[in-house]
Amino acid sequence: MSMQDDALYYDGLTANAQTVVATFANGELTLSNGEKVIRCTAVKDIQVSSSAKQTFAIVYFSEGASLQINYTELIIAITPKSSLPVLLSNSWRGASIAFIILAALVFAIYQWGIPLAADQAAKGMPNEWAGKIEETVMKDIDENMCKPSKLANSHQIQLLRGFAELQKASAANIKALPNAKLIFRSCDFIGPNAFNIGRETIILSDEMVIFAGNDEAIIGILAHELGHLQGDHVMRGILRYVGVGVVATALLGDVSGILAAAPTLVMRNQFTQVFEREADAHAIARLKAVKISAKPLAAVFQKLSKRDGDGDGDGKRWEWLFSHPNSAERAKLFQE
Amino acid sequence: MTENLHRDEVLQTELRQEKRFHFHGTGAEYFRIWIVNILLTLATIGVYSAWAKVRRMKYFYENTELMGARFGYHANPKKVFFSRFLVILTVSIFYGLAFFFPVIEPLGSIIWVVALPALLAFALYFRMRNTSYRGLRFVFTGAIKQGYLTLWFPLAIAILGLTIITFASYLLKTDAKLGLIMGLSLLLVYILFPILVMPVFQVQWKRFAHEHSYFGNAKFDFTATVKQYIKAYVACLFAYAGFLIILGLCFALGLAGVLGMKHEGEVKDGFTRYLPFILIGAACFYALLFTVVPYIRALFFNLAWNNTQIASHKFRAALPAWGMVKLAAGNLLFILLTFGFFRPFAVIRTQRYLLEHLFLDLDASDTDVFKSLSQTNPRAYAEGALDLFGDMDM
Numbered sequence: 001m002s003m004q005d006d007a008l009y010y011d012g013l014t015a016n017a018q019t020v021v022a023t024f025a026n027g028e029l030t031l032s033n034g035e036k037v038i039r040c041t042a043v044k045d046i047q048v049s050s051s052a053k054q055t056f057a058i059v060y061f062s063e064g065a066s067l068q069i070n071y072t073e074l075i076i077a078i079t080p081k082s083s084l085p086v087l088l089s090n091s092w093r094g095a096s097i098a099f100i101i102l103a104a105l106v107f108a109i110y111q112w113g114i115p116l117a118a119d120q121a122a123k124g125m126p127n128e129w130a131g132k133i134e135e136t137v138m139k140d141i142d143e144n145m146c147k148p149s150k151l152a153n154s155h156q157i158q159l160l161r162g163f164a165e166l167q168k169a170s171a172a173n174i175k176a177l178p179n180a181k182l183i184f185r186s187c188d189f190i191g192p193n194a195f196n197i198g199r200e201t202i203i204l205s206d207e208m209v210i211f212a213g214n215d216e217a218i219i220g221i222l223a224h225e226l227g228h229l230q231g232d233h234v235m236r237g238i239l240r241y242v243g244v245g246v247v248a249t250a251l252l253g254d255v256s257g258i259l260a261a262a263p264t265l266v267m268r269n270q271f272t273q274v275f276e277r278e279a280d281a282h283a284i285a286r287l288k289a290v291k292i293s294a295k296p297l298a299a300v301f302q303k304l305s306k307r308d309g310d311g312d313g314d315g316k317r318w319e320w321l322f323s324h325p326n327s328a329e330r331a332k333l334f335q336e
Numbered sequence: 337m338t339e340n341l342h343r344d345e346v347l348q349t350e351l352r353q354e355k356r357f358h359f360h361g362t363g364a365e366y367f368r369i370w371i372v373n374i375l376l377t378l379a380t381i382g383v384y385s386a387w388a389k390v391r392r393m394k395y396f397y398e399n400t401e402l403m404g405a406r407f408g409y410h411a412n413p414k415k416v417f418f419s420r421f422l423v424i425l426t427v428s429i430f431y432g433l434a435f436f437f438p439v440i441e442p443l444g445s446i447i448w449v450v451a452l453p454a455l456l457a458f459a460l461y462f463r464m465r466n467t468s469y470r471g472l473r474f475v476f477t478g479a480i481k482q483g484y485l486t487l488w489f490p491l492a493i494a495i496l497g498l499t500i501i502t503f504a505s506y507l508l509k510t511d512a513k514l515g516l517i518m519g520l521s522l523l524l525v526y527i528l529f530p531i532l533v534m535p536v537f538q539v540q541w542k543r544f545a546h547e548h549s550y551f552g553n554a555k556f557d558f559t560a561t562v563k564q565y566i567k568a569y570v571a572c573l574f575a576y577a578g579f580l581i582i583l584g585l586c587f588a589l590g591l592a593g594v595l596g597m598k599h600e601g602e603v604k605d606g607f608t609r610y611l612p613f614i615l616i617g618a619a620c621f622y623a624l625l626f627t628v629v630p631y632i633r634a635l636f637f638n639l640a641w642n643n644t645q646i647a648s649h650k651f652r653a654a655l656p657a658w659g660m661v662k663l664a665a666g667n668l669l670f671i672l673l674t675f676g677f678f679r680p681f682a683v684i685r686t687q688r689y690l691l692e693h694l695f696l697d698l699d700a701s702d703t704d705v706f707k708s709l710s711q712t713n714p715r716a717y718a719e720g721a722l723d724l725f726g727d728m729d730m
Contacts, residue, residue, distance in 0.1 A: 008404070010470050010471025011471060012472070013471075014471075014472075015469070015471065015472050015552055049398055051360070051398075051399070058406060064468070064471060064473065066468070085391065088372045088375075089368040091368075092368070094368070095371050095372065098368075098372045099375075101379075102374060102375040105378055106378070132435070136438075
């Protein structure tokens with residue numbers, strides 16, 4: 001069986017177009033201009049590029065020559081078996097399949113892939129690197145955000161004593177953390193806060209001590225921060241953060257930054273919320289081990305909740321947007 | 337004299353034939369290629385992105401028609417992959433080193449500037465060689481050394497500026513007063529840079545790139561002057577300044593709204609209180625961004641193409657800025673409404689719009705335009721080691 005069709009041939013030597021008749025027979029594509037045969041090429045030596053609309057095709061020969069031709073049976077006959085990407089994108093059915101697999105893949109990556117990979121990487125990360133990060137962050141904090149603490153020395157010593165007690169505590173899921181350090185700073189830029197910046201250092205702001213107005217509550221907060229340290233939440237968090245960024249860029253890379261930014265932020269905050277809940281549970285257990293009540297801590301969260309007004313309605317509704325769980329809910333947790 | 341000139345121009349235009357570009361791509365087709373590209377890129381942890389790029393470029397080139405013939409894209413995805421891998425490797429090694437030796441970090445941007453002409457040249461070699469039309473490949477023959485010689489002035493200024501930036505930020509930490517003086521000179525650099533250095537860089541680079549680029553044996557030319565580009569950059573600067581002023585007003589308005597509400601004691605809780613501020617500010621930001629950016633794009637599209645010619649055939653662009661603004665606004669709206677899925681349709685719409693406003697004024701006195709064009713430069717097919725650096729225009 002042979003098929004033929006009119007086409008435009010470019011020989012790859014001049015830009016001139018020649019009108020030719022293309023004939024396909026016995027595994028060979030023959031081009032002739034009515035008088036003589038211009039070329040005869042085995043189908044295995046050509047490449048075919050056709051539009052999905054199937055109106056038009058370009059046939060490429062090895063040395064730069066090409067043929068522009070309508071999409072007909074001839075093209076179907078000489079087109080080698082389509083690759084997977086071409087097959088998927090040639091029909092809406094294929095594209096739908098691709099979309100469903102993509103959705104499942106994205107879900108699996110966020111749900112399991114990134115946490116698993118990041119946590120493994122955190123395990124493998126040497127302490128020197130973590131120390132290096134801590135050093136850099138501490139320098140940045142001292143240069144740009146915080147000043148030396150204005151708390152009375154006696155007050156600091158008292159809090160350090162309580163902290164040492166907490167550090168030593170050990171129970172079922174509670175490890176003694178002898179390397180943990182507590183550092184006092186005055187930070188009006190950050191406000192009432194306590195946070196850790198690596199595997200060892202916890203920073204407590206004077207503003208937090210004043211806001212809480214109760215040293216037992218501060219001990220509760222420090223127990224929560226020790227939970228972060230024991231869980232290596234900073235390193236795991238940094239790596240998960242990077243992971244989300246990498247996947248979001250791969251996924252939405254050619255979409256403008258705006259669109260990529262919103263889901264990236266939401267996903268990152270989902271991960272930190274998980275860590276916060278873990279540290280809260282840890283705090284309760286650690287406080288129990290040193291026989292300190294969690295009630296003063298609950299009072300602090302109530303106060304926070306009142307300050308931010310997230311106790312009812314709106315706060316709960318927007319919770320998924322934030323890095324920390326809802327304060328009112330956390331107050332309830334410590335109350336129990 | 338002027339009359340004579342005018343008559344000459346009329347005569348010339350009479351001998352010219354306007355040829356249009358046609359774009360045959362459709363959003364529906366490209367959407368399917370796009371979604372499959374994303375899936376495979378993600379499933380292969382990014383490796384497929386090189387193949388995805390080649391597929392995307394092929395689609396756009398093969399759907400672009402001029403005088404009955406389609407363009408072709410021939411890059412080898414393996415080479416695209418290796419050059420991407422090389423870039424990622426280099427950048428990671430640099431930042432890895434910078435992590436342990438922070439001293440070298442400010443060097444990063446200077447190294448980048450120094451490497452820029454070479455990287456631009458590599459990308460151009462690769463891109464031209466892998467583009468075809470009517471069976472002929474395009475080719476860029478410029479020597480890298482000459483690229484550096486051409487661009488010495490903007491490069492020197494850029495390196496000087498970066499050194500001042502580094503020095504000023506260092507001084508600010510140790511000696512605030514001296515740092516302030518440096519900071520002020522830095523401001524000067526920031527203002528001078530876009531209106532002096534960028535136009536010079538762009539015009540000199542384009543002239544170099546065009547004058548060493550061929551289609552077959554027909555040479556490209558670039559006729560724009562630095563003055564024209566300075567004018568365009570000043571226009572951009574004004575557009576941008578206007579943008580910043582309106583944005584500032586928006587934020588002030590939003591903040592006033594927030595403070596007003598607090599005063600009346602209507603809404604107490606945190607997030608809701610700042611919501612109007614955030615919303616008004618963000619809405620203004622994007623609305624303006626999507627008017628200023630398309631305006632600038634149209635400006636430079638017209639300027640570049642109206643000064644490009646190949647042999648005696650001239651390109652002509654008449655892209656309306658307002659049309660681009662309307663197109664971009666519509667695209668943004670649909671992209672937001674569809675959570676990003678309109679994106680491939682938007683890309684196709686933009687490409688069609690650009691090509692609808694680009695023409696080739698064919699010199700009709702040159703009767704056998706295509707017969708006389710032939711592939712003379714063997715370099716057009718030579719696959720060189722430089723291909724490794726070919727895909728720098730990510």
